[in-house]
Amino acid sequence: MVLIGALLLTYAVAMAPTTTFGGREDGQSDRLAKAEPGPPPRPAAELFPPAGKAFIGVMTDKGPHDFAALDTFTAAAKHQPQVMLFSSWWASDTFDRTLFDRISGRGMLPVLAWEPWDNKLDEAARKKGLPTREIDRIRSNQPNYRLSRITGGDFDPYLRSWAEGIKSLGYPVGIRLAHEMNGDWYPWSEASNANRPGEYVKAWRHVHDVFRAAGATNVIWVWSPNARWDDSAPKLSGLYPGDGYVDWVGLSGYYGIGVYTDYRSFDEIVGPTITEIRTFTSKPMVITETGASDAKGRKAEWITETFRVLPRYKDIIGLIWFEVDKELDWRIVSSPAVAKAFAQGAAAPRYDFSWSPSVLPRKELEK
Template sequence: MAISVLLALGLVGAGDSPGGASVPAESQFPESRPGPNTAPFLGLPPPRETRCTVSDILEPSCGVWWGASPYGGDVESLESAADRNMDIVYTWRGIDQADVPGERERRLVAQGRFVHTNIEARRFTRSGHPAIAYRDILAGRFDSSLRSQARGVAELEVPYFITFDHEADGKNRYNNRGTPEEFVRSWRHIVDLYRAEGADNAIWVWNVTGWPGNVDRLPGLWPGNDYVDWISWEAYNMTGCDKMSNWDHVDSFEDALSPTYDWIQEEGPKHGIDPDKPVMIGEMGTTDIGPGETLKWYADIPDVLRRYERVRAVKLWDSKVSDGCDFRVQANDYARRGFELAGQDPYVHLPDRVRRLAEYAATRDRSRD
């Protein structure tokens, strides 16, 4: 990574000025919208003074980035409902699309958000987005579009999260577009192309489903520590979902998060997986499980995260599979309120200047090149 500066500052609470740290004045940071001081709103005590750093791969030491894949791509509506900005926005693109990042991703970056793009092994330039075989990637048939993507990411000159073909362990993906070995080789091929084009600001996020029944597939899908910056999986409760007819129970956010977390920590090293890599919950959400229960499912998330220290980013999947499988928080007032309460917790509502540490680090590093 080219963004190699670690910056630190004293955090006494959102809105307080930095103390005792060598950082530039606020006027020297890029323009960005501040978040509210939410501790009094929630009746919480102010956070204790901590020493916060943001690494070259955007890992914060003092809390968790909060983000979403917004319904219909409308991040502004979700932010209004949640009464806060999203730190990260998730987008989906095809491996055949040369214009990545596109207009939408560039606008999100310009407005001060981080972007996480999943590059699917699909032809997004064709109707129906047909899947492609990994062997076609390995044969170099998409090298031209991939090199164009890499140059576009490099030109942004800001950290940019990227995943290749998320959920490769899922039942509809595993051994479908190719073998696990071909997935790994394709992942490395893409990373190598990006690096050759100077996209050192790309942050590589290995995103799997994390379903307990799939963990035995993970070792064969691991691209290697040199090719992965963040480890990511999903945390869902799908009670009543008509696409999951056997789901007759309720999983809390912790129930959904912990099995793969524990597996990575305990079994990962046996398979060459570094358990110290930061974790991103790439997608999360619950179906309607009752007013109080739905609100609590979301509102409990920050306290859960405090117990799982490697988790440093969480993203809501704010979308709808069917009428009986709806994860949109704006479609359920209790889900919206719970998501709002969770998002105001200081642990996931990092002061705006923490984000600017990463921006300043990138600026400092570029000035030294």
């Protein structure tokens, strides 16, 4: 009997389920753990602009301070711009959240043209009716805004105040810092204001690093030279801060001013500079300023041709129109024929999408 009991006890122990400290069978626990569904995968973030699309943006004289010109442009273009570019000057402007929120509230990505200078010198020179090159000389000579002072930290408290403000927005913001640096008409150009070669890149990286240290990771950094006007223009590679400091490369190019007074197509104006830029970076490109005058009566024709060739530039993800009557009338509302040409171009499906604060900026070109 003792032997039989021992055998039965051994059998019971061998066949009984082992348990975890939670009291469940080990085998069952493993099977259940494998069967239990995990959290659903997060959907891929929507990118701006979407694949195969390009945005149309606008810059007006008063920007978010007064939307009257924006409304007129939108009605003429029969298109809701997805981006608004506006200017701010270090000598006079402090961070104002209202301006960014007004733009985003209209369904547009705010892009700040952030300019380290005192623009009042420029305004005063223009009121005197001085020649263009004399105005350039006056406004570019501002020792208080030399590049070495930016790199040296003289403006760091000011930079941090903007970094903290933009960080608090919680949605993406473009910063086109110190644009058209390859000219000689601004005090941040290496060709003016007693600046030296290499100082532009150092100043750009310093500003970028102040924002990064503040945690302002919602910035789209937009590096934006002027379209090459002749062979005397400096090489752009020496002015490029590097892909680690730039998200979009921009470009300013107009028809009907300076060396472009005679008719020159969009291809002729921007093509050589784009080719040059592509030798050192493949970052997405935005035409950050463009417009056309009607001095030769071919403004509508130029706009039509521009919209026709734009799809060939797969690396251009957006175009910002300079809707301002300044020096010349660049606006699309300058005539019904011009407005019609722009509206027809903007009606293409590739521009039909919207911006929202939740989308992420496309920082790499489509594969």
